[in-house]
Amino acid sequence: MQTIHLPPSSQTLFGLFKDGIQLTYKQLVAQSGLPPRTVRYALKRLKDNGLIAEKFNFQDARQIIYLKRSSIMVTA
Numbered sequence: 001m002q003t004i005h006l007p008p009s010s011q012t013l014f015g016l017f018k019d020g021i022q023l024t025y026k027q028l029v030a031q032s033g034l035p036p037r038t039v040r041y042a043l044k045r046l047k048d049n050g051l052i053a054e055k056f057n058f059q060d061a062r063q064i065i066y067l068k069r070s071s072i073m074v075t076a
Contacts, residue, residue, distance in 0.1 A: 004049050009034055009042040014051060017068035024063045
């Protein structure tokens with residue numbers, strides 16, 4: 001199992017992705033309580049480390065859906 005070190009904001013977002021849960025950017029901002037700019041940074045860190053994937057939202061093409069990619073241990 002691979003261990004990845006992430007900042008607290010990325011850890012907070014990663015914790016919102018339970019098994020099979022898919023979230024939009026707006027949902028992540030609302031559920032995390034983090035400022036939108038911080039959520040963008042945290043999402044970038046999670047994507048760069050391969051922890052989350054982006055998926056096209058067929059219900060609303062203006063939004064991207066984010067989902068957890070695999071079970072990887074994350075530490076501070």
